[in-house]
Amino acid sequence: MVFAPFPANETARLKALYSLNILDSLPEKDFxxxxNLASAISGMPISLISLVDKDRQWFKAKNGINATETSRELSFCAHAI
Incomplete structure (x- = not known):
């Protein structure tokens, strides 16, 4: 498995993320x-809104899975940032 490198702006990115006070927040209907709309449009059984923290990918909203987070090492989203 190829692990995603930390981006050059990692410190600033995390500071911005933490300033939102959204990690580990309660579910919100809009998210x-x-x-649900993403799954319906794409025809895919799973859709997520995820936020990549220092060591984990946390799911703000999810459709089709019960997990609330995954390790950042396993996160495909870590490659996108």
Whole structure:
């Protein structure tokens, strides 16, 4: 497995993420509606809104899975940032 390198702006990115106070927050209907819409439009059984923290990928909203987070090492989204 190829692990994603940390981006050059990692410190600033995390600071911005933490300033939102969104990690580990309760579910919100608007985010849940977006994941449901994404699944409906794409025809895919799973859709997520995820935020990449220092060591984990946390799911703000999810459709089709019960997990609330995964290790950042396993996160495909870590490659996108």
């Amino acid at each position: 849940d509606d977006l994941t």
